[in-house]
Amino acid sequence: MYKPAIRTDPAAILREPFSTTVGIPICNAKTSNFEGTGGLFFIDSTNPGILYLLTARHVLFHPDKEENKLYKFHEGSGAARRKVMLMGDAAFKARCDSLESIIRLSRMKIEQINRELEATEKLEDEDDVIAEREEAEKVITAFKELLATVTMDWEDKEKRVIGHVTLSPPLTFNHGADGFTDDWAVIEIHPSMISKFNFIGNAIDLGYVGYDELMVWMYPHPANPSSFNYPHDRLLRFFGTVSDQEMFKLDPKTKDKDTDPVTMVLKNGATSNLTVGRLNTIRAFTREYSKNKPGEMSKEVGVLPRNSRSGPFSKPGDSGSVVVDGKGRVCGILTGRDGVTEDSDCIFVTSINFIIKRLADFGIKANIFPLPADL
Secondary structure (H helix, E strand, O other): EEEOOOOOOOHHHHHHHHEOOOOEEEEEEOOOEEEEEEEEEEEEOOOOOOOEEEEEEEHHOOOOOOOOOOEEOOOOOOOOOOOOEEOOOOHHHHHHHHHHHHHHHHHHHHHHHHHHHHHHHOOOOOOHHHHHHHHHHHHHHHHHHHHHHHHHOOOOOHHEEEEEEEEEOOOOEEEEOOEEEOOEEEEEOOOOOOOOOOOOOOOOOOOOOOEHHHHHHHOOOOOOOOOOOOOOOOOOOOEEEEHHHHHHHHOOOEEEOOEOOOEEEEEEEOOOOEEEEEEEEEEEEEEEEOOOOOEEEEEEEEEEEEOOOOOOOOOOEEEEEEEEEEOOOOOEEEEEEEEOOOOOOOOEEEEEEHHHHHHOOOOOOOOEEOOOHHO
């Protein structure tokens, strides 16, 4: 996978799904039409040098098609690996189509500029028009190069296999004393897919949304204290976690547009990309595991839409995404949603503190802030 592109690269944001920032579109290699999102990377101090990726279990084990039981891969057991792939065929084609579309539109733009220049002896803003043409030519060059590279590196399905599942307990609601939804899986990343030279640690690429717009999203009330600073390289790096106590009771100093206490959170999902929402404390919700089975109560971190007009915080295919606050502190992993309309849509997030405890139950000492030197 690629190192995130520099800010001046015109193809930076379309390069992002193939890069090592979080929000990687993934799927079970055998069910490539059922996709989700890779949440965050971690390392295990008991198995140094190996990079792991955390996601939701139901992304890789279809609830309606597979038995809900513990999966644990044992090297040397002879059992086939459950391969995890970067993008299904449709998702890969869609991203290539996006690149081709931008190339095509840029060519049309150049043709239009040339017609304008030919039709008039001297345009008042001719220098600006020529500069615009040169910029379009740069875009074509950058996107053609990216398309050629992506096609060569990823078109073959086998080349898109980034790792395999090593552990996933059965999906359960109201698990143990904490009462959260136990919906997670661990993927071991193949060393050839992410090298220490391309890895930057856990970070969200903010490039999908412009600076001004994102700042407005993150500060819904003008009196709010500083809780988000746009990073110089547009990469929001993770630092720390939000405690369950803080998610139970939000800081009254930070308010939404209705002056209610709020914590603004972000996620980058495989389907809806970068979105901002309102963390809505930890509550009990009725959750359904699969069709034809009654719902069960389970504790969740709720995330609501940013406002009544912003649309949902996530869409199908975003499951597994990591949710963080404006400082880069991790809240948890996105596992589901509920709501009659998009305005009332509530997204379910399982606390990262609970997941770290569960990993420890299986002997995994997870460090969710890995560095390139750890690989």
